Amino acid sequence: MSETTTAPAAAKRNIAKTLELDTRLLGMIGAFVVVCLVFNVLTDGRFLTPRNIFNLTIQTVSVAIMATGMVFVIVTRHIDLSVGSVLATCSAVMAVTQTxxxxxxxxLELGHPLIPWIAISVGIITGALIGAFHGWMIGYLAIPAFIVTLGGLLVWRNVAWYITSGQTIGPLDPTFMAFGGINGTLGTSTSWIIGLVATAAAIAGLWNARRAKVAHEQPVKPVWAETVLSALIASGILGFIAILNAYEVPERRLARMFEDRGEVMPEGYTEAYGLPISVLLLIGIAVIMTIIAKRTRMGRYIFATGGNPDAAELSGINTRLLTVKIFTMVGVLCAISAVVASARLANHSNDIGTLDELRVIAAAVIGGTALSGGIGTIHGAILGALIMQSLQSGMAMVGVDAPFQNIVVGSVLVLAVLVDIIYRKRTGGK
Known part of the structure; x- marks a missing residue:
């Protein structure tokens, strides 16, 4: 009896091992699909409309960008509680710079071609300096990251207030606001081109990796599995582009756009938004951070340090300098997130980035980054941010009060950590 009962389970494990399936990632994707379907039923089909999916993506970008950096912080057994406040300071600096x-x-008045790029450069420099300062105190002065960034949470939030004298700063430069989402999209044709290029690049990368494994005589997945995976990648990317291209610009907005150009809108004319520039920015950052994590010496040092800090230092890794680099990187990502967040709002407000530090940490943890260090993925953190935003957006559409929304998100975070602990125990910590 024991042999017949264990045989199916063993077969499933062998299939999963052969196909190199990340069961935890599949579980997260399944949870995301369930969340979407449940809210789609509760909202009478409004949750999965092109309009809501478009809004969901641009609302996720700011937190997701910072979450990619938080992965490196948590992997090295640190924490950063200041990202929301650093975002606010960078946003305030950029807003005051351009206005x-x-x-x-x-x-240089608003609308000048140099305005947005100078402002963004100043913001990125500000974020980098703040992050480097935090990293220096943590790495070289040995002050715990929790204390340094908790102090940063209080300091930089109020520095932002003093920079703007507590005022809302706006409107911002039109080109700057193109990074916010709905004010900056690529249209249908360009979106399809980018989708096709991304699909070709992803599939080429998949098969190139297979050829490299074969050349080094490493085990590979069956050809049919690679083909199925390629089809799933293509359908996922092109399906996402198709959904975004299905969201059409409202007729009144189109009419105003033609009026602003001194033209008359043709009768029956329609136009879709397409891929937002902010989402394209997130994709680019995700690719860069993934390359850093998997293909560079710095990435190997980060995961080695998180796995065993003492052994990493004894092996010659300068863990102090590595800490400075990681927190500098997070500061830069906070500045980029500040561009997206303030551009989406079309102004800088005092409450921008409030509680973002908790959302960012939650996104990384829900995405599979282990608080014990050494384990984490960029795509997992982005998926975690998307799951969180889907929960909040869905509950808002259903009419759930904001306090209860936070209760649900907090409960999901604790549950995600519990599931992660159980999963790692069963898989031997892998």
Whole structure:
């Protein structure tokens, strides 16, 4: 009896091992699908409309960008509680730069082609300096990251208030606001081109990796499995583009756009938004961070340090400098997130980035980053951010009160950690 009962389970494990399936990632995708389907039923089909999916993606971008950096922080057994406040300071600096400093100092008014790029550069430098300062205190002064970033949470939130004197700063430069989502999209044709290029690149990478394994005589998945995976990748990317292209610009907005150009809108004319620039920015950052994690010496050092800090230091890794680099990277990502967040709002407000530190940490943890260090993925953190945003957006559409929304998100975070602990015990920590 024992042999017949264990045989199916063993077969399933062998199939999963042969196909190199990440069962935890599949579980997360399954949970995300269930969340979407449940809210789609509760909202009478409004949750999975192109309009809501478009809004869901642009709302996820800011937190997801910071979550990619939080993965490296948590993997090295640190924590960063200051990302929301650093975002606020960078946003305040960029807002004041483009609305006050540049017009007064250089005579550059909003709309000048240099305004957004100077403002963004100043914001990124600000974020990098703040992050490097945090990393220096953590790495070289040996102050715990929890204390340093908790202090940063209080300090930088109020620095942002003093920079703007507590005022909302806006409107921002039109080109700058193109990074916010609905004010900056690529249209249908460009979106399809990017989708096709991304599909070709993803499939080429998949088969190139297979050829490299074969060349080094490593085990590979069956050809049929690679083919199925390629089809899933293509359908996922192109399906996402098709959904975004299905969201059409409202007729009144189109009419105003034609009026602003001094033209008359043709009768029956329609136009779709397509891929938002902010989502394209997130995809680019995800690719870069994944390359850093998997293909660079710094990535190997990060995961080695998280796995065993003492052994990493004894092996010659400069863990102090590595800490400075990681927190500098997080500061830069906070500045980029500040661009997206303030551009989406079309202004800088005092409450921008409030509680983002908790959302970012939750996204990384829900995405499979182990608080014990050494384990984490970029795509997992982005999926975690998407799951969180889907929960909040769905509950808002259903009419759930904001306090109860936070209760649910907090409960999901604890449950995700519990599931992760159980999963790692069963898989031997892999």
């Amino acid at each position: 006050a400093l540049l017009p007064n100092a250089l005579g």
